[in-house]
Amino acid sequence: YHAKQQDDGTCPFDESMTWALQRRQQMTERLSAAIAGQRLELHFQPQVDLCTGELVGAEALCRWHDAVWGWVSPGEFIPLAEERGLIRPLGDWVLQAASRQMAAWRREGMALPGRLSLNVSAQQFADPQLAEHIATLTRDVPASAIGLELTESDFMRDPEQAVGITHALRQAGYALAIDDFGTGYSSLSYLRRFSADALKIDISFVRDMLESRHDRAIIQTIIAMARTLGMKTVAEGVESPEQAAALAGMGCEQAQGYHYGRPLPAADFAAAWARAMRRQAPG
Ligand code: C2E
Ligand code: MG
Numbered sequence: 454y455h456a457k458q459q460d461d462g463t464c465p466f467d468e469s470m471t472w473a474l475q476r477r478q479q480m481t482e483r484l485s486a487a488i489a490g491q492r493l494e495l496h497f498q499p500q501v502d503l504c505t506g507e508l509v510g511a512e513a514l515c516r517w518h519d520a521v522w523g524w525v526s527p528g529e530f531i532p533l534a535e536e537r538g539l540i541r542p543l544g545d546w547v548l549q550a551a552s553r554q555m556a557a558w559r560r561e562g563m564a565l566p567g568r569l570s571l572n573v574s575a576q577q578f579a580d581p582q583l584a585e586h587i588a589t590l591t592r593d594v595p596a597s598a599i600g601l602e603l604t605e606s607d608f609m610r611d612p613e614q615a616v617g618i619t620h621a622l623r624q625a626g627y628a629l630a631i632d633d634f635g636t637g638y639s640s641l642s643y644l645r646r647f648s649a650d651a652l653k654i655d656i657s658f659v660r661d662m663l664e665s666r667h668d669r670a671i672i673q674t675i676i677a678m679a680r681t682l683g684m685k686t687v688a689e690g691v692e693s694p695e696q697a698a699a700l701a702g703m704g705c706e707q708a709q710g711y712h713y714g715r716p717l718p719a720a721d722f723a724a725a726w727a728r729a730m731r732r733q734a735p736g
């Protein structure tokens with residue numbers, strides 16, 4: 454909305470503002486009902502080895518289809534859930550749904566190679582019992598099948614606390630990735646202490662990397678830093694074979710992006726994955 458500033462610096466409570474607030478209130482109520490009614494969905498995006506192109510894992514991404522609004526972007530409903538106290542129930546649903554899905558794939562004889570990565574928010578991460586909580590909600594699968602992603606800026610909200618929780622999670626067998634890396638102002642000393650397994654190079658550096666020498670230099674620096682700290686790098690938002698080749702040449706290990714596959718519902722993801730396995734099988 455466009456709030457006009459008055460001479461005294463205050464904003465009039467105009468009509469467009471009321472409308473925006475109403476939409477957020479409505480959205481809060483509908484999202485809350487969708488969570489309670491288990492009407493959210495998970496989509497799955499492949500993570501691949503940049504050298505071999507093989508599937509090395511997947512990321513689960515939350516989706517919400519509202520009866521009236523249609524698909525609502527996670528970029529809109531995740532921050533809203535964080536603000537309105539809905540991120541814990543949403544996060545719990547994601548953990549349970551992901552674990553149910555992995556168990557179903559295992560029963561069908563399809564064990565996902567590597568791990569399924571789940572996004573967690575700062576409020577979930579602040580729970581000192583997080584490792585135990587995750588274990589309870591994902592009873593059907595071992596910790597070695599699960600990775601957790603937290604954005605760099607969320608890590609830095611309370612870095613001392615994050616240090617403690619990352620250690621507990623690692624000890625329990627979960628892998629940890631620092632998401633949207635390069636946008637969150639973390640310090641080298643904290644990066645060293647977080648004991649994360651991977652840095653995910655933010656999509657904003659990958660997008661223009663072929664044209665921008667500056668973005669390539671940043672990517673190169675992130676890869677070198679990860680190496681020094683004993684972490685691997687995962688590039689986000691890889692959309693072309695040229696980007697993939699350039700990243701592989703720079704020593705980046707893994708990638709995700711439309712070039713390899715869009716996030717898909719479980720059945721479509723499993724079908725694409727089965728096709729890829731048949732292509733890779735010898736003979
Ligand atoms: P993220 O974890 O950094 O996820 C990557 C985003 O990039 C996803 O957006 C994905 O659909 C998109 N993407 C993947 N490949 C490409 C590509 O080649 N090009 C472009 N342009 N985009 C690509 P999405 O699904 O809209 O999710 C946005 C953000 O919402 C996520 O960013 C994550 O921070 C948050 N989110 C999604 N699901 C969850 C969840 O279950 N829990 C929490 N806490 N956050 C979630
Ligand atoms: Mg992520």
Ligand code: MG
Pocket residue numbers: 632633653655656689
């Ligand atoms: Mg990201």
Ligand code: MG
Pocket residue numbers: 632633
């Ligand atoms: Mg993001």
